[in-house]
Amino acid sequence: MDPIGVTAETRKSPWGSAAAVPAAPACSLADVMSEQLARQMEEENEDFPTLTDPGADLLLSDEVSDTTSDLMLAKMLQMQFDREFDDQLRREEKKFNGDSKVSISFENYRMVHPYEDSDSSEDEVDWQDTRHDPYRADKPQTTPRKGFTGKGKNITTKHDEVTCGRKNTARMDNFAPEVLVGDGLGMDLKLSNQVFNSLKQHCYSEQRRSARLHEKKEHSTAEQAVDPRTRLLMYKMVNAGVLEHINGCISTGKESVVFHADGGSLEEQPVPDEVVLKVFKTTLNEFKNRDRYIKDDYRFKDRFSKLNPRKVIRLWAEKEMHNLTRMKKAEIPCPEVVLLKKHILVMSFIGKDHVPAPKLKDVKLGSEDMKNAFYQVLHLMQLLYQECNLVHADLSEYNMLWHEGKVWLIDVSQSIEPTHPHGLEFLFRDCRNVSTFFQKRGVSEAMSVYELFNAVSGLNIPVGAEDEAEFMSEIVALEKRNEDHVQKRGKKTFPVSSEDGGPPLKPDADD
Numbered sequence: 001m002d003p004i005g006v007t008a009e010t011r012k013s014p015w016g017s018a019a020a021v022p023a024a025p026a027c028s029l030a031d032v033m034s035e036q037l038a039r040q041m042e043e044e045n046e047d048f049p050t051l052t053d054p055g056a057d058l059l060l061s062d063e064v065s066d067t068t069s070d071l072m073l074a075k076m077l078q079m080q081f082d083r084e085f086d087d088q089l090r091r092e093e094k095k096f097n098g099d100s101k102v103s104i105s106f107e108n109y110r111m112v113h114p115y116e117d118s119d120s121s122e123d124e125v126d127w128q129d130t131r132h133d134p135y136r137a138d139k140p141q142t143t144p145r146k147g148f149t150g151k152g153k154n155i156t157t158k159h160d161e162v163t164c165g166r167k168n169t170a171r172m173d174n175f176a177p178e179v180l181v182g183d184g185l186g187m188d189l190k191l192s193n194q195v196f197n198s199l200k201q202h203c204y205s206e207q208r209r210s211a212r213l214h215e216k217k218e219h220s221t222a223e224q225a226v227d228p229r230t231r232l233l234m235y236k237m238v239n240a241g242v243l244e245h246i247n248g249c250i251s252t253g254k255e256s257v258v259f260h261a262d263g264g265s266l267e268e269q270p271v272p273d274e275v276v277l278k279v280f281k282t283t284l285n286e287f288k289n290r291d292r293y294i295k296d297d298y299r300f301k302d303r304f305s306k307l308n309p310r311k312v313i314r315l316w317a318e319k320e321m322h323n324l325t326r327m328k329k330a331e332i333p334c335p336e337v338v339l340l341k342k343h344i345l346v347m348s349f350i351g352k353d354h355v356p357a358p359k360l361k362d363v364k365l366g367s368e369d370m371k372n373a374f375y376q377v378l379h380l381m382q383l384l385y386q387e388c389n390l391v392h393a394d395l396s397e398y399n400m401l402w403h404e405g406k407v408w409l410i411d412v413s414q415s416i417e418p419t420h421p422h423g424l425e426f427l428f429r430d431c432r433n434v435s436t437f438f439q440k441r442g443v444s445e446a447m448s449v450y451e452l453f454n455a456v457s458g459l460n461i462p463v464g465a466e467d468e469a470e471f472m473s474e475i476v477a478l479e480k481r482n483e484d485h486v487q488k489r490g491k492k493t494f495p496v497s498s499e500d501g502g503p504p505l506k507p508d509a510d511d
Contacts (some may be wrong), residue, residue: 259279324412
């Protein structure tokens, strides 16, 4: 209620300064209680002119002009407060979203929505309920169970080209989320059955291919990368202090990936300052056609038949470790084994200051050095065959390094013993690779493949007319006799001469 005795002039600006309000005149109680005075004041209130003060709009609207009730004043003040709060919230929302294509809405936090009584464009709601989107394309109506609509000439079946095309467009929403189908409904796109079926088949094929790639990534070692299980093994080596740092990939091949690392320490033996990690790839594609290198090796023959194909890969790492151990005992220049962990073989690094030694095919040597390299290779092949009882089986200029004026042999995971059913054939292939390489490099002292084979094996097979077919037939015949000899006298014997009575080679003690 208005204060007693306040005139119209004093109520013109309710928020005016206190100094501008004149003192209320004194009046008697009878005048105050006079009904005539009350009616007079009510008439004056009705005849009160429209407020020109800008602050009056904060309380009064076009529909409400009665301010005699405190409840009405409170509601009007609350409405104005809610509008100011929503305006501030809208400004914050605009500032937060900026120019981003993906925006958020504070609609749920607004006090008044929608602004139905707003005349300003800024007060318009900038959100949209997608459930009632007027711009959303309507899905085509499905045909009833009877299969047609309409009557007479206007009948339309479910096989109608337009209806069926629109239905196929709507069915694209059922494709996988990663398939971007676009706004076909909005463009009134009509897909024929042939096109829709092709798209559907393509999506299914892509899903299956993506699943296969994901599985291959999780369970295989790719080029210059490792799968999560292999990466975990490498991290464990670093945490255990065996390695200080793993620096990166230095070489890749069909069967393995080689990483350079800084050595740490082991309790059993010292670790070189620079080491390499030979990670055998866990994919089976490269090993399916190479099982003949290991299934006929008596050291792994029994285990090979009992293992699943994926675990066979660990045998390759174990086999290279054993072969390198034999070669180290014979003082053949080769990497020194540091540690074997499943399909990861840690070896000493052949090189200096993170720079690997060059392969024999890449190094530029003079005539004397090249001749010296040939005699070194000849001596290494003889030691490998006669002292280590091994055939490299993949010897070429790609698996020989030149470091500190010496030839170093690497990659002996496929190396086999001469008792292997195809051991002499592999030895002949190695001799052919070595002889061809040095002859092309102009080494006049390089032996022919037949002379080199006899010099390494000591079998002295007659060369004759140097017909490769006849020479290979002699080798096959020798392998047949050797196989019979092994079956009669034991697995670990092999004659070094063409006669069965020759002295056998002794296997090493690491088997």
